[in-house]
Amino acid sequence: MAGTARGLIEVHDFCLRYETMEGAVDAVSDVSLNVQPGEFVSIVGPSGCGKSTLLNALAGFLTPSGGTVTVDGEAISGPSADRGMIFQQYSLFPWKTVRENVEFGLKMKGVSRSERERRARTLLGLAGLTPFENHYPDRLSGGMKQRVGIVRALATGPRILLLDEPFGALDAQTRLIMQQILTNMWQRLKISVLFVTHDIDEAIFLSDRIYVMTARPGGIKAEVAVPLPRPREPSMTLSSEFLGLRRGLMSLIREESIRAMGGEVSLDSLKGLAINLEGQDLSAVL
Amino acid sequence: MEAALRQLPETVPALTLPAEAPAKAKAGPAPLPAVPTDRVARWLRLHRGQLRAMALGLVSIAIFVAIWQLLTVNRATFYVRFTNVPSPADVLDRAILAFHNPIFGEHIWMSCRRIVYGFTLASSVAIPLGLLMGRFQILREIVFPICEFTRPIPAIAWVPMAIMLWPTNEESIVFITFLGSFFPILINTLQGMATVDPVLVRAARCLGAREASVFREVYLPASLPQIFTGLTVGMGVAWVSLIAAEMISGQFGIGYFTWEAYSLVQYSDIALGMITIGVLGLGSSFAIRVLGRIVMPGGTAR
Ligand SMILES: Nc1ncnc2c1ncn2[C@@H]1O[C@H](COP(=O)(O)OP(=O)(O)OP(=O)(O)O)[C@@H](O)[C@H]1O
Numbered sequence: 128m129a130g131t132a133r134g135l136i137e138v139h140d141f142c143l144r145y146e147t148m149e150g151a152v153d154a155v156s157d158v159s160l161n162v163q164p165g166e167f168v169s170i171v172g173p174s175g176c177g178k179s180t181l182l183n184a185l186a187g188f189l190t191p192s193g194g195t196v197t198v199d200g201e202a203i204s205g206p207s208a209d210r211g212m213i214f215q216q217y218s219l220f221p222w223k224t225v226r227e228n229v230e231f232g233l234k235m236k237g238v239s240r241s242e243r244e245r246r247a248r249t250l251l252g253l254a255g256l257t258p259f260e261n262h263y264p265d266r267l268s269g270g271m272k273q274r275v276g277i278v279r280a281l282a283t284g285p286r287i288l289l290l291d292e293p294f295g296a297l298d299a300q301t302r303l304i305m306q307q308i309l310t311n312m313w314q315r316l317k318i319s320v321l322f323v324t325h326d327i328d329e330a331i332f333l334s335d336r337i338y339v340m341t342a343r344p345g346g347i348k349a350e351v352a353v354p355l356p357r358p359r360e361p362s363m364t365l366s367s368e369f370l371g372l373r374r375g376l377m378s379l380i381r382e383e384s385i386r387a388m389g390g391e392v393s394l395d396s397l398k399g400l401a402i403n404l405e406g407q408d409l410s411a412v413l
Numbered sequence: 414m415e416a417a418l419r420q421l422p423e424t425v426p427a428l429t430l431p432a433e434a435p436a437k438a439k440a441g442p443a444p445l446p447a448v449p450t451d452r453v454a455r456w457l458r459l460h461r462g463q464l465r466a467m468a469l470g471l472v473s474i475a476i477f478v479a480i481w482q483l484l485t486v487n488r489a490t491f492y493v494r495f496t497n498v499p500s501p502a503d504v505l506d507r508a509i510l511a512f513h514n515p516i517f518g519e520h521i522w523m524s525c526r527r528i529v530y531g532f533t534l535a536s537s538v539a540i541p542l543g544l545l546m547g548r549f550q551i552l553r554e555i556v557f558p559i560c561e562f563t564r565p566i567p568a569i570a571w572v573p574m575a576i577m578l579w580p581t582n583e584e585s586i587v588f589i590t591f592l593g594s595f596f597p598i599l600i601n602t603l604q605g606m607a608t609v610d611p612v613l614v615r616a617a618r619c620l621g622a623r624e625a626s627v628f629r630e631v632y633l634p635a636s637l638p639q640i641f642t643g644l645t646v647g648m649g650v651a652w653v654s655l656i657a658a659e660m661i662s663g664q665f666g667i668g669y670f671t672w673e674a675y676s677l678v679q680y681s682d683i684a685l686g687m688i689t690i691g692v693l694g695l696g697s698s699f700a701i702r703v704l705g706r707i708v709m710p711g712g713t714a715r
């Protein structure tokens with residue numbers, strides 16, 4: 128079952144088009160990328176370029192309008208516990224305790240209660256969550272919630288882990304700790320990770336490779352390898368290598384962000400804004 | 414009645430014992446007896462809000478009774494006439510008499526039984542139906558129109574129809590109670606299903622949950638708080654409908670008792686009946702709240 132390739136993600140000429148009342152929206156067009164087994168790959172790109180759309184297709188929630196999306200050579204036909212996903216929003220079940228949340232995937236697999244409990248305890252221990260195993264999610268901080276989310280997704284032993292801006296809502300300090308915890312777990316479990324983020328530093332710090340996406344309709348603008356050695360330390364963010372990568376990625380993304388803004392902000396929408404804010408017509412001011 | 418009185422001293426210590434026992438057990442081995450007093454102080458501090466609310470509640474009830482007493486004893490008339498209204502003392506006298514009379518207990522028992530039947534039936538139909546309607550749009554599209562035009566008909570308006578439909582009076586009253594609680598429960602269950610956070614459903618799917626599991630593990634628990642809102646509202650409407658039905662067509666039942674008291678010019682019994690209905694209504698919504706606590710542990714479900 129494990130085979131030689133465990134967690135090889137291949138995306139070829141992937142397109143996704145949303146049908147809406149206003150017409151078809153091309154969210155992603157002709158994206159090709161891959162994640163090798165055990166590799167950590169990030170995607171960065173301007174807001175609305177289709178990063179979540181791509182991850183949702185990989186998770187099995189969306190069917191490609193064109194192209195192919197495969198994991199270990201098999202086309203994706205629907206959501207599965209083989210592909211763990213961490214969402215932009217917190218998604219713990221509020222009516223379950225931390226441990227019950229972590230056990231959920233195993234319960235769905237039909238694992239016995241005692242075995243579930245044992246495995247959940249082990250993973251919670253690794254993530255430093257043992258003292259909170261009987262807490263309900265509403266008593267956890269944001270960082271802890273995402274940590275539980277990651278542990279929950281890993282509990283079923285997925286081949287790949289998809290993360291959609293998981294640390295976007297966390298403060299800088301918590302974010303650093305979470306990055307280290309994630310790196311730690313990834314290295315231990317040797318799974319493939321596809322990580323979406325807005326934060327360039329985060330992408331460099333975590334990844335083996337980074338894909339930069341273009342503004343909508345999203346495509347791949349560049350692919351950047353991160354040759355920093357592992358294990359990585361927070362002090363590396365000050366090294367000249369890191370800063371060089373950062374500068375390069377910054378300029379790539381700035382171009383796209385400006386394009387994204389230019390494409391979306393029309394005079395009409397500005398007019399509406401002016402009326403709302405100042406109570407007078409924009410043309411009168413101009 | 415005497416038997417009940419004799420039981421009282423036995424139950425009182427039995428109730429207070431568990432609360433005191435842990436404190437005593439801790440104080441025994443601990444060198445400092447400060448632990449239990451500390452806990453009492455903490456309890457008082459954490460529950461200060463509730464204690465104040467309770468104290469104020471008692472005071473306001475006392476004031477209400479006092480005003481009632483004043484108005485009735487002085488036979489006040491200022492457009493509203495208190496000349497025939499019984500005083501609290503009269504009602505208390507009647508209550509003591511009534512509680513000695515097994516007939517009164519029979520009235521209460523009949524009403525409670527009708528509520529239990531009607532309400533249980535309504536919940537066991539409305540909750541599953543609401544869950545399924547929330548999940549399957551087709552079913553919603555079929556059933557909802559029927560609901561929409563039967564819902565505005567008050568349960569009381571069904572009384573003549575119910576009497577024609579059902580072979581016995583008892584069944585028609587239970588039917589009225591059922592109708593009264595059915596719609597609030599159904600509508601709230603539907604509402605609960607509509608507000609389930611879709612990201613939780615997707616998270617469950619990503620963890621390998623199939624249709625039935627998603628239903629059981631996500632949709633149901635996520636809708637529970639709203640379902641319990643429906644049960645609370647439904648219980649209230651069930652009592653409204655029951656009392657109305659009993660007044661119109663009952664033999665026995667606390668609604669019948671109240672109406673009968675008016676016909677027999679037993680004015681104190683009218684107030685006694687009303688107060689009993691209030692207490693029963695309060696008790697049943699309390700029971701639902703307790704059930705909610707048991708079903709939704711931690712009180713965290715949103
Ligand atoms: N259900 C939908 N129907 C129509 N258009 C959609 C839908 N979902 C997303 N879009 C559009 O597709 C584009 C890509 O959306 P997506 O959420 O994938 O972007 P993103 O890169 O994840 O953005 P962000 O960084 O803000 O999360 C956006 O322009 C969005 O408006």
Ligand SMILES: [Mg+2]
Binds near residue numbers: 178179180215291
């Ligand atoms: Mg997104």
